[in-house]
Structure formats: C-alpha cells, structure tokens
Amino acid sequence: MKNNLICVLIGAPGAGKGTQAKNVANYYNCKLISTGDILRENVENRTVLGLEAKKYIDNGNLAPAQIVVSMIKNVIKSSVENKAGADKSFLFDGFPRDLEQNKLFEQILDELNLSIKGVIYINIEDDIVYERLTNRRICPKCNRVYHLKFNPPKFDNLCDDCKVKLITREDDKIDVIKNRLEVYKQLTYPLIEYYRKKNKVVEINGNKNADDVLKDIISGINCAR
Numbered sequence: 001m002k003n004n005l006i007c008v009l010i011g012a013p014g015a016g017k018g019t020q021a022k023n024v025a026n027y028y029n030c031k032l033i034s035t036g037d038i039l040r041e042n043v044e045n046r047t048v049l050g051l052e053a054k055k056y057i058d059n060g061n062l063a064p065a066q067i068v069v070s071m072i073k074n075v076i077k078s079s080v081e082n083k084a085g086a087d088k089s090f091l092f093d094g095f096p097r098d099l100e101q102n103k104l105f106e107q108i109l110d111e112l113n114l115s116i117k118g119v120i121y122i123n124i125e126d127d128i129v130y131e132r133l134t135n136r137r138i139c140p141k142c143n144r145v146y147h148l149k150f151n152p153p154k155f156d157n158l159c160d161d162c163k164v165k166l167i168t169r170e171d172d173k174i175d176v177i178k179n180r181l182e183v184y185k186q187l188t189y190p191l192i193e194y195y196r197k198k199n200k201v202v203e204i205n206g207n208k209n210a211d212d213v214l215k216d217i218i219s220g221i222n223c224a225r
Contacts, residue, residue: 011122021093035094060179098187118224124206137166
C-alpha cells in the first residue's frame with residue numbers, strides 16, 4: 001500500500017473478513033486493526049468496556065458505537081504516532097459497522113489527517129453464512145478454529161493441539177446468527193450505500209473459495225490506490 005492508504009473491510013458474519021483481513025495485511029505489510037480482536041481482548045480480560053460489550057455480543061447485537069470507538073481510538077493514535085513520518089497504511093476489519101460508528105471514525109481520521117480510500121465489501125448469501133457458522137467450532141483453551149466440513153479436527157470434537165472438547169461460540173448458534181444477520185443488514189447496508197455514493201465501494205463475491213476472494217480483494221484495493 002502507498003502512504004496513507006486507509007481501507008475498510010465490510011461483510012456479513014461468516015463472510016471470512018477475519019481471515020481475509022490477515023491475508024491482505026500480510027500481503028501489503030500494512031497495519032491491521034481488527035475490531036473483533038480488540039473486542040475479544042477486552043471481553044476476555046474482563047475490562048469495564050469488555051463486560052459492557054459482552055451483554056450485546058452474546059445476544060447477537062453490535063456493541064454500541066461509543067464502546068467500540070473508546071477501544072479503538074487509542075490503537076489508531078498509537079499506531080500513527082509510531083509511524084510518524086513513515087508509511088501510514090491501515091486495514092480496518094469490522095469497523096466502522098454503521099453510520100454512527102462511521103461518523104466517529106471520520107472524526108478520528110480527520111484529527112490524524114487521514115481519509116478512507118476504499119471500502120471492500122464482501123457480499124455473501126445468507127445460506128452460506130448459516131453453513132459456515134453453524135459448522136464452526138473453537139478450542140476454549142487455545143482459540144484454534146475448526147470447521148466440521150472444511151477443516152475438521154483429527155479426533156471427534158477434540159482440539160488437535162490441546163485435546164480438549166471443542167465448543168460452539170454463543171454467536172454461532174442458529175437463533176443468534178439470524179439476529180446477527182438482521183442487525184447487520186439494518187445497520188451496515190446504509191453504510192455501504194453511503195460509501196457507494198462516494199464511489200469508494202469495491203464489491204467482492206464472497207461465495208467463492210477463500211483464495212479467489214483474496215485475489216479479488218487485492219485487485220479491488222489496487223484499483224482504489
């Protein structure tokens with residue numbers, strides 16, 4: 001990525017944002033800022049913000065904008081300060097997720113003399129979301145992620161590394177997935193349209209395999225440069 005290129009990765013639950021974000025960040029050697037990771041870290045460490053966010057996440061809702069912004073603002077500022085006079089390229093995964101978050105996000109970028117150059121929107125069908133998430137399992141000890149169909153454990157429902165029983169995340173249960181999708185469409189679609197009007201959206205077919213999706217994302221980012 002060239003200097004000060006800010007890209008945002010948007011997609012429904014199960015679209016593969018987390019995996020693709022890491023791949024893209026490695027490809028361009030840019031700073032990845034993942035709201036999901038920041039939220040999980042706060043929840044696992046039982047910070048005040050983490051405990052408050054957990055109430056929403058466990059019910060399939062998004063954490064309020066102010067909570068998310070409070071978590072992420074210092075991360076952005078610290079990253080910029082550490083790159084003073086150098087390349088300031090960032091990829092945001094899972095943030096902003098709605099117009100309210102985006103307003104606060106743009107204020108932060110303005111303060112730091114940065115701006116969004118491209119929004120990568122991974123579009124995926126609901127049926128594929130359900131297939132991916134209901135078959136996902138996680139090790140409660142090392143957090144390794146498995147998929148019963150595409151990446152199953154070697155032994156029945158046991159982590160290959162820790163040998164402990166795999167679990168289903170609360171937000172991967174069918175009723176929660178349904179609610180997550182409804183919330184996503186209600187709040188994130190207007191954000192996508194906001195950036196589409198600014199000609200900053202690159203839509204990616206998320207129904208493809210991961211390698212093809214990555215190639216399309218890289219192509220889309222290069223067009224945004």
